[in-house]
Amino acid sequence: MLRIAVPNKGSLSGPAAEMLHEAGYQQRRESKELRIVDPVNDVEFFYLRPRDIAIYVASGQLDIGITGRDLLIDSGADAEEILPLGFARSTFRYATKPGTVADLADLTGKTVATSYEGIVAGHLAEHGIDASVVHLDGAVETAIQLGVAQVIADVVETGTSLRNAGLEVVGEPIMQSEAVVILPRARTHSPGGTPTTGADGEEPKVQQFLRRLQGVLVARTYVMMDYDCRVEQLEKAVALTPGLESPTVSPLHNEGWVAVRAMVPSKEAQRIMDDLYDIGARAILTTAIHACRL
Ligand SMILES: Nc1ncnc2c1ncn2[C@@H]1O[C@H](COP(=O)(O)OP(=O)(O)OP(=O)(O)O)[C@@H](O)[C@H]1O
Ligand SMILES: O=P(O)(O)OC[C@H]1O[C@H](OP(=O)(O)OP(=O)(O)O)[C@H](O)[C@@H]1O
Ligand SMILES: [Mg+2]
Numbered sequence: 001m002l003r004i005a006v007p008n009k010g011s012l013s014g015p016a017a018e019m020l021h022e023a024g025y026q027q028r029r030e031s032k033e034l035r036i037v038d039p040v041n042d043v044e045f046f047y048l049r050p051r052d053i054a055i056y057v058a059s060g061q062l063d064i065g066i067t068g069r070d071l072l073i074d075s076g077a078d079a080e081e082i083l084p085l086g087f088a089r090s091t092f093r094y095a096t097k098p099g100t101v102a103d104l105a106d107l108t109g110k111t112v113a114t115s116y117e118g119i120v121a122g123h124l125a126e127h128g129i130d131a132s133v134v135h136l137d138g139a140v141e142t143a144i145q146l147g148v149a150q151v152i153a154d155v156v157e158t159g160t161s162l163r164n165a166g167l168e169v170v171g172e173p174i175m176q177s178e179a180v181v182i183l184p185r186a187r188t189h190s191p192g193g194t195p196t197t198g199a200d201g202e203e204p205k206v207q208q209f210l211r212r213l214q215g216v217l218v219a220r221t222y223v224m225m226d227y228d229c230r231v232e233q234l235e236k237a238v239a240l241t242p243g244l245e246s247p248t249v250s251p252l253h254n255e256g257w258v259a260v261r262a263m264v265p266s267k268e269a270q271r272i273m274d275d276l277y278d279i280g281a282r283a284i285l286t287t288a289i290h291a292c293r294l
Contacts, residue, residue: 005065008047015087023212070177074118083181091173113149141165219289227284
């Protein structure tokens, strides 16, 4: 049975459960459940603290985990990102009171408060900056006002928390994060560096899990577009809707017309519909893709 780690709380938890549900997996009914078995899919889900997930996965006790890229890197655990999931997007940045620190070099001799000591210590060392790091569990924006540090390093999404605390960012983002699927490094690479075929027999199930999530990602980012156009306009129309491989073109009963069907990125759907209309396509429809296996 495949054993999968899912965040039990915080920003990652709801969207991760929603994505797994869309991928056809049973999810827990209430937030106190720490483990459930999905017998139909032969999967066991463990609901763990997001920060601990990379450590469990690296230990080899769990086959797959969903966590944040920043948490994976911060943990230093021997696990590897295999698929970005597009939610819980954030940046990780230094911030301080306006006018106190102009750039990265000014961090020398300062104290930086953060919940992500691994990322910060690594980043400071990489840039040869000698600064102290103090670990706080959360709400680090308040650390400056309360005199625990002169600088913070934290997750920034909208910037509201920084603004509310009267802080401004320093330098470029340390990293960009989002939810990711992780595997034990031992599974993604054999000693020779090529993917393993899964000596424990779980590899096909891991691949099936990844295909299901990829299917959800595609269903979320593409729509199906159908339209009719004159044969003379077909090349121009197909250039606008090339599809993932190639569009389906079927003859219509009215001679000289064809029906075209192709997947298009949902964000571009309205522009593509306008462009198709302009070259003479008609009956242009888009429909949501419910599920997909590429
Ligand atoms: N406001 C946010 N917007 C987007 N992603 C966020 C935000 N806050 C945290 N994250 C992401 O969520 C993950 C952190 O998960 P975690 O559950 O520890 O923190 P949290 O969502 O802040 O919840 P908690 O209330 O437990 O601190 C990280 O990958 C982080 O980048
Ligand atoms: O840029 P923003 O949109 O304001 O989002 C960033 C904030 O969200 C998270 O905090 P959370 O509310 O989870 O509290 P925490 O500090 O206790 O983790 C993060 O730690 C930042 O404080
Ligand atoms: Mg938080």
